[in-house]
Amino acid sequence: xxxxxxxxxxxxxxxxxxxxxxxxxxxxxxxxxxxxxxxxxxxxxxxxxxxxxxxxxxxxxxxxxxxxxxxxxxxxxxxxxxxxxxxxxxxxxxxxxxxxxxxxx
Numbered sequence: 001x002x003x004x005x006x007x008x009x010x011x012x013x014x015x016x017x018x019x020x021x022x023x024x025x026x027x028x029x030x031x032x033x034x035x036x037x038x039x040x041x042x043x044x045x046x047x048x049x050x051x052x053x054x055x056x057x058x059x060x061x062x063x064x065x066x067x068x069x070x071x072x073x074x075x076x077x078x079x080x081x082x083x084x085x086x087x088x089x090x091x092x093x094x095x096x097x098x099x100x101x102x103x104x105x
Contacts, residue, residue: 002040002043002044002051003023003039003043003051003052003053004023004042004051004052004053004099005051005052005053005054006022006052006053006054006059007054007058007059008059008061008062010061011052011054011059011062012080013017014050014052015050015052015075015077015080016079016080017050017076017079017080018048018049018050018079018085019048019049019050019076019077019078019099019102019103020049020050020077020078021039021042021049021050021051021052021053021074021075021076021099022051022052022053022054022074022075022077022096023035023036023039023052023053023054023072023074024053024054024055024056024068024072024073024075025046025053025054025072025073026047026054026055026056026076027055027057027058028046028097029071029072029102031072032071032072034071034089035072035074035089035090036053038090038091038092038095039051039053039074039095042095042096042099043090043094045096046096046099046103048066048103049062049099049103049105052091056068059060061080066082066085068085070087070088072088073079073085073086073087073089074086074087074090076098076102083102084098084102086098
């Protein structure tokens with residue numbers, strides 16, 4: 001599974017069902033460029049999580065709505081409700097462990 005682009009218009013629909021992780025990033029952000037490949041790897045390993053990414057420069061409304069002040073920020077939702085917000089770079093193992101607690105066994 002690949003990481004899908006989401007926008008201010010599609011974000012609520014894209015994250016309304018199941019466990020989702022959205023990577024808020026920007027092209028000029030160094031740590032974001034480090035985080036993106038980790039999210040891509042996880043998307044191919046965790047079929048029970050939907051992975052999205054949102055360019056904060058092109059889509060300012062959603063980051064503002066969720067109070068996202070720093071990037072990268074990873075927003076985890078379960079059935080449309082925010083269950084976790086992760087700020088800064090995190091390793092694949094850290095993210096996998098965190099997401100596993102929200103995926104139903």
